[in-house]
Amino acid sequence: MLSEAQDLLSALDFTTTDHETYSFASSDTPKCDLDVEQLEVAATAGDLEAVKSLTDKIKRSRGAQRATLPSGSALMFAVDCGRKDVVEYLLSEGLTVHTTHVKVATINRDTAVLELLFTHGWDVNTPIEWCVPPALAFAVEDSALVDWFLANGADPNARCLLDTTPLSAAVEFASLPTIQRLLDQGGSVACGQLMHYALRRKSNDRLQIMEYLLQQPSPPPVCKLMYEDEPWWFESQKFFGLGTPLHDAAASGDLDAVRFLMANGSDPSIKDSLGKLAIEKAHKHGHDSVVLFLRSRSDQSTSSPTAEPHL
Structure with a gap:
């Protein structure tokens, strides 16, 4: 089972493998595809001799180009199940290391398989x-x-x-x-x-x-917008409301973090990429305690009245 951290990473495309990607759903599966399915089963079980036999059969069969996926469905199953011998053999047969193989082996904490993937050309x-x-x-x-x-x-x-x-x-x-x-x-x-x-x-x-x-x-920095120093990415994502860390803390209602950031130089008068202040982000999400704190700090400051939001 994936940890909470890995679940959260999945939201950023740190995803594990969806094995259904490698399934053949049709009842009229061509023989070469049936051979691939059998190869996947053998790879999952770690049956090296069966893997060798089926690989040779697929290589000699017609339509072998279609039967062998670019990154190797059998290789994916072998990696996920930690079948080191099968992984090593399939790599020696020319199957390509893919990002998903590396990702799954890392999540599985399988350094033996990772070492094979790196040895066969993957840059760490x-x-x-x-x-x-x-x-x-x-x-x-x-x-x-x-x-x-x-x-x-x-x-x-x-x-x-x-x-x-x-x-x-x-x-x-x-x-x-x-x-x-x-x-x-x-x-x-x-x-x-x-x-x-x-x-x-x-x-x-x-x-x-x-x-x-x-x-x-x-x-x-605590007073820069996210990706502010990355012009291309800033322009491509500014419509999401890129802000400073203070904007993030205010939007999530994290009063402790807001206090910390203000004590360490954050500027509440900075607007995000949509022109919103941190206090406005807090107000939008219903974080009244953050709004009250930022308003009290604004009242104590010498900022011009035009910098204050109308809430």
């Missing part, structure tokens, strides 16, 4: 998807697995097209010692939108994590 720092960073992001809840990835060249700062890194996942899901370990191994608080991800922590130590990040040399 390749993003899982365009919006999902490399596989280290899936390992952050397991300190031993993090150490294994680091020993095999994983970069805590390796990003996808978005400014999201394994360290982004760590500040949302990992323990403080793991975050410290990643920073000690070259992790940078200057990338990965870390304050935004730290705010998403479900554990009660989110303020401790944010404080730790702000204590680092060149700490992450």
Whole structure:
């Protein structure tokens, strides 16, 4: 069963494999496809001799190009079931390593299979998807697995097209010692939108994590909009209302985080990409305690009246 963290990661396309993708539903399945189904069953069971026999049969049969999926359905099942011998054989037959194989092996904490995937050409720092960073992001809840990835060249700062890194996942899901370990191994608080991800922590130590990040040399900004330094992505996502960490905390009703951010230099007069203030985000979501706090701070400030929202 996936942990809560993995469920949440799935919302960012950190998804596990849907085995139905590799099923053949028609009752009129061609013989070559039946051979593939049998190969999948053998791979799942770890029956190496049957896998070899069926692979040879498929290679010699007509329509073999259709029977063998580009990344190998049988390989997917073998990876998911931890059938190392079958994985090694299918890779030797030329099947291609796919992001899903790496993702599932990481979630399964199967370093033996991961080592085979990396040996057969997968770069440990390749993003899982365009919006999902490399596989280290899936390992952050397991300190031993993090150490294994680091020993095999994983970069805590390796990003996808978005400014999201394994360290982004760590500040949302990992323990403080793991975050410290990643920073000690070259992790940078200057990338990965870390304050935004730290705010998403479900554990009660989110303020401790944010404080730790702000204590680092060149700490992450608290007064910049998300993706503000990534012009292309900012323009493509600004319609979602990209804000500062204070906007995020206000929108979620996290009064403790709002207090913390204000005490550490957040500016409540900054508007998000839709022109909304943090206090307006809190009001929209019905977080009265946050509204009252931000209003009291606004009353104490010397901001011009035009900066104040009409709530």
